[in-house]
Amino acid sequence: xxxxxxxxxxxxxxxxxxxxxxxxxxxxxxxxxxxxxxxxxxxxxxxxxxxxxxxxxxxxxxxxxxxxxxxxxxxxxxxxxxxxxxxxxxxxxxxxxxxxxxxxxxxxxxxxxxxxxxxxxxxxxxxxxxxxxxxxxxxxxxxxxxxxxxxxxxxxxxxx
Numbered sequence: 001x002x003x004x005x006x007x008x009x010x011x012x013x014x015x016x017x018x019x020x021x022x023x024x025x026x027x028x029x030x031x032x033x034x035x036x037x038x039x040x041x042x043x044x045x046x047x048x049x050x051x052x053x054x055x056x057x058x059x060x061x062x063x064x065x066x067x068x069x070x071x072x073x074x075x076x077x078x079x080x081x082x083x084x085x086x087x088x089x090x091x092x093x094x095x096x097x098x099x100x101x102x103x104x105x106x107x108x109x110x111x112x113x114x115x116x117x118x119x120x121x122x123x124x125x126x127x128x129x130x131x132x133x134x135x136x137x138x139x140x141x142x143x144x145x146x147x148x149x150x151x152x153x154x155x156x157x158x159x160x
Contacts, residue, residue: 025050026075026084035091038066038126042090052078061090066126068092098124098132098156122156133157 030045042061049055059071069090077083101121122129134156141150 026053026086028073028086028088030088032087033089033091035093036063037096038092038094039063044071044088047073047075047086049075053083061092063092066092066094094126094158096125098122098127098158100154100156117154120154124156124158127158131159133159 026047026049028045029048034042036042040063042063044057044061047055054076056074056076057071059069061069061071069092071088071090073086073088074082075084075086099122101123103119103121117134122132122134124132134154136152136154138152141152
């Protein structure tokens with residue numbers, strides 16, 4: 001009886017191995033959806049497929065421009081027939097916030113003759129300064145017209 005069980009297990013194991021098709025080994029390497037930062041270099045992870053198959057890929061990813069891009073793949077078998085079609089989605093995003101650098105000393109005399117934004121240098125990795133949302137609490141402070149020391153807060157955000 002032990003001998004019969006062993007033969008049966010070997011037969012099942014062989015049967016499972018022999019049922020594996022080429023379809024099982026044709027798959028995307030990596031994720032089907034990838035998110036990368038603007039200006040990063042995109043290198044496609046590719047496709048896992050049998051050596052005797054051919055890959056035809058189409059699509060362009062412009063990492064200098066925010067957006068959603070698609071790479072389409074056609075896996076062609078050794079008879080020239082399209083065996084499987086797949087796609088990968090690449091999201092190019094900007095998650096780096098603008099930066100603000102104070103020009104000069106943090107304690108200064110500030111009169112009405114100066115523009116608040118002339119005291120700062122504002123930069124962003126993607127958007128021009130004109131497209132950023134700039135905010136300050138200067139209107140709240142200036143409405144008091146009282147001499148004193150005030151903390152001025154300036155923020156800059158990417159457009160939504």
